[in-house]
Amino acid sequence: MTDPTSPTLITTLQRAARAAGEILCEGYGTTDAIDFECKGASDFVTHYDQAAERTIIDIVHRAHPEVGFLGEETGTTPAQAGNVTVIIDPLDGTNNFLHRVPHFSVSIAVREGTTLTHGVVYQPLLDEMLWAIRGQGAFLDERRLPTPPAKPLTEMLVSTSLPYHEKGDCATSLRQLTALMPEVAGIRTPGSAALEIAYAGLGRFDAFWSQGARLELWDIAAGIVIAREAGCTVTDLAGDPEPANWESLLVARPERHAELQRLLIETP
Numbered sequence: 637m638t639d640p641t642s643p644t645l646i647t648t649l650q651r652a653a654r655a656a657g658e659i660l661c662e663g664y665g666t667t668d669a670i671d672f673e674c675k676g677a678s679d680f681v682t683h684y685d686q687a688a689e690r691t692i693i694d695i696v697h698r699a700h701p702e703v704g705f706l707g708e709e710t711g712t713t714p715a716q717a718g719n720v721t722v723i724i725d726p727l728d729g730t731n732n733f734l735h736r737v738p739h740f741s742v743s744i745a746v747r748e749g750t751t752l753t754h755g756v757v758y759q760p761l762l763d764e765m766l767w768a769i770r771g772q773g774a775f776l777d778e779r780r781l782p783t784p785p786a787k788p789l790t791e792m793l794v795s796t797s798l799p800y801h802e803k804g805d806c807a808t809s810l811r812q813l814t815a816l817m818p819e820v821a822g823i824r825t826p827g828s829a830a831l832e833i834a835y836a837g838l839g840r841f842d843a844f845w846s847q848g849a850r851l852e853l854w855d856i857a858a859g860i861v862i863a864r865e866a867g868c869t870v871t872d873l874a875g876d877p878e879p880a881n882w883e884s885l886l887v888a889r890p891e892r893h894a895e896l897q898r899l900l901i902e903t904p
Contacts, residue, residue, distance in 0.1 A: 644699065645700065645746065645754065646754055646756070646767060646769055648695065648696055648699040648700065649696070649722075649744045649746070649754060649756045649767070650756055650758075650765055650767060651695060652691065652692040652695040652696050652744060653692070653742045653744055653756050653758035653765065654758065654760075654765075655691050655692070655695060656688035656689070656691050656692050656726050656742045656758075656760075657688075657742050657758050657760030657763075658760070659684055659687050659688045659691060660684055660688055660726075660727060660733065660740070660742065660760050661760050661761065662684075663682065663683070663684035663733070664733060664736065664738075664761070682727070682730065682733070682734065684727060684733070685708070685709055685726050685727040685730060686709050686726075688726035688727060688742065689707050689708070689709045689710055689724055689726035690710075692707075692722075692724050692726060692742075692744060693705055693707065693710065693713075693722075693724070696722050700720075701716060702715060702716040702717040702718055702720075703715055703716075703718070703720045703721065703722050703746075704716075704720065704721040704722070705721065705722050705723075705724065706721055706722070706723045706724070706747075706853070706854065707723075707724040707726070707854070708724065708725050708726065708852070708854045709726065710724075719748060719749045720746060720747070720748050721746070721747045722744060722745070722746055723744070723745040723746070723747060723853060723854050723857045723858070724743070724744055724854060725742075725743040725744075725830060725852075725854040725855055725858075726742060727740060727741075727742070728740060728741045728742070728743045728757075728828045728829065728830040728831065728854075728855060729741060729826075729827050729828035729831070731827060732826075732827045732828065737827065738761050739826045739827055739828055739831065740759075740761075740827075740828050740831070741757050741758060741759050741760075741828050741830050741831040741834075742756075742757070742758040742760065743755075743756070743757050743758075743830035743831075743854065743855070743857070743858040743859065744756045744858055745854075745857035745858040745860075745861060747857070750878070750880065751770070752770065752857055752860055752861050752879070753769065753770045753861070754767075754768070754769055754770070754858075754861060755767060755768050755834075755857065755858035755859065755860065755861030755862045755865075756858055757830050757831055757833075757834040757858050757859055757862060759831060764776060764777070765777050766834040766837070766838065766862050767862065768837075768861045768862040768864075768865035768866070769861075769865070770861060770864075770865065771865075772865070773865050773866075774837050774861075774862045774863075774865035774866040776838060781837060781838055781839075781865075781866045783866065783867040784839045786842075786888075786889035786890075786891035786892050787842055787892075789819050789820055789892065789895060789896075790819070790820065790821060791821050791842075792820045792821055792842035792843060792892070793820070793821055793822045793823075793824065793840075793841055793842050794816065794820050794822070794823050794824070794841065794842060794843045794844070794845065794896075795823075795824050795825065795826065795832040795835065795836065795841040795843070795844045796809075796813070796823060796824075796825050796844065796845055796846050796849075797825060797827075797829045797832075797846040797849035797851060798813070798825045798846075798848065798849055799848040799849045799850070804848045804849045804850045805847070805848035806848055807848070808847050808848040809846075809847060809848030809849065810848075812845070812847060812848075812900050815899055815900065815902075816845075816896075816899060816900065819899065824841070829844075829846070829849075829851055829855045829856055829859065830855060830856065830858055830859045831859070832844050832859070833856060833859025833860065833862070833863050833870075833885075833887050834858070834859045834862040834863065836859075836863050836866075836868055836887045836888070837859075837862045837863040837864075837865070837866030837867070837868055837887075838866065842888070842889070842892070843886070843887060843888035843889075843892065843896055844863075844885070844886075844887040844888075845873075845884075845885060845886045845887070845888075845896065845900060846884065846885050847873060847883070847884035847885075847900070851885060853879060853880075856879065856885060857879065859887075860879060860887075863887045867889065867890070868887050868888060868889060868890075868893075869886075869887075869888060869889070869890045869893040870885070870886070870887045871885075871886055871893075871897075872884045872885060872886065873885075873886055873897060873900055873901050874901075875897065886900070
């Protein structure tokens with residue numbers, strides 16, 4: 637049975653992420669238009685998403701045959717034994733990928749029961765591996781992430797996921813965006829939530845929030861582990877730390893989390 641504390645598990649996840657990243661880089665580098673299908677409103681899938689997810693499942697299953705899977709493209713595969721589930725978003729940022737915007741990632745997390753224990757977010761174009769194990773810190777490649785001091789609100793660069801088309805609550809996002817814009821140094825919506833949540837742990841962003849956008853567990857699970865292990869507070873806007881209940885998300889240094897929370901939830 638897979639032991640979530642075993643060092644072989646994170647090594648397997650990283651190997652799977654790199655293999656998936658190779659597939660994505662191959663697709664990104666093609667000169668022809670990338671074929672895609674619509675799963676729903678503004679919800680696209682390509683051959684590369686599907687191939688990357690199959691590759692991740694194959695690599696992890698060979699090393700840990702008893703684990704279950706929750707994949708964006710393949711759905712739920714129950715565990716053969718135990719209660720460990722590998723949560724996969726093989727291409728977080730498909731819209732960017734389709735438009736040749738160089739900001740997307742492979743996201744893989746592990747959940748033991750209801751507890752997120754491992755997170756890997758890999759940016760294949762930069763060959764950057766962000767990863768964390770619960771209770772053991774967060775890392776960029778082999779370098780442990782330091783805990784930088786919290787900046788004042790007026791110096792913060794904040795990332796978000798905004799809704800669009802028929803996907804989410806545009807009115808709520810716009811109200812919160814309007815409240816935050818005069819208070820911070822900048823707001824960005826790059827288009828890969830997994831990567832941006834992990835970047836909040838790395839310090840490239842000072843916070844990440846989202847409410848109107850529909851973020852699934854596979855979009856955020858790996859980033860949550862990394863951000864928490866890097867010293868961020870991660871909850872929904874009501875302060876609930878349990879992801880299964882969330883319809884919003886706020887990631888920030890502890891010194892700024894409550895301040896941002898009040899600003900966002902008190903939006904008229």
